[in-house]
Amino acid sequence: MPPALIELHYLPCVQYCTKLLWHPQLVLEDAENYQKGSYRNRCWIAATNGPLRLSIPLDRGKNEGQAIREVRINYRQDWQAQHWRSIQSAYGKSPFFEHYAVELAPLY
Secondary structure (H helix, E strand, O other): OOOEEEOOOOOOOHHHHHHHHHOOOEEEOOOOEOOOOOOOOEEEEEEOOEEEEEEOOEOOOOOOOOEHHHOOEOOOOOHHHHHHHHHHHHHOOOOOHHHHHHHHHHHO
16 A cells, blocks of 8 residues: 555544554655645644634744745744643543543643
8 A cells, every 4th residue: 555645734633543544654745835724733622612723823934835844833822731721621521531641741
């Protein structure tokens, strides 16, 4: 089976992850242009009051047409703590979250 060429996603959905399992080799696309409104820097989680969009803020360069490898994350905002609180609030009481939290917490 040929390698799968995939685009970057922030916290991808289950369907995206199942596609990853079907291919023994993956190639991340780094020559594409950034697309506003895509899942490259945002995701949706199932919060108590309905779907909640989490978005990673980007530094100057969130223009469409800029190479994805040139886009930079804005770390001056405390988005990581906000995202982690939202994830804990949405999934903290779900089964097995404590097992996943151990792996996810260092990322935030």
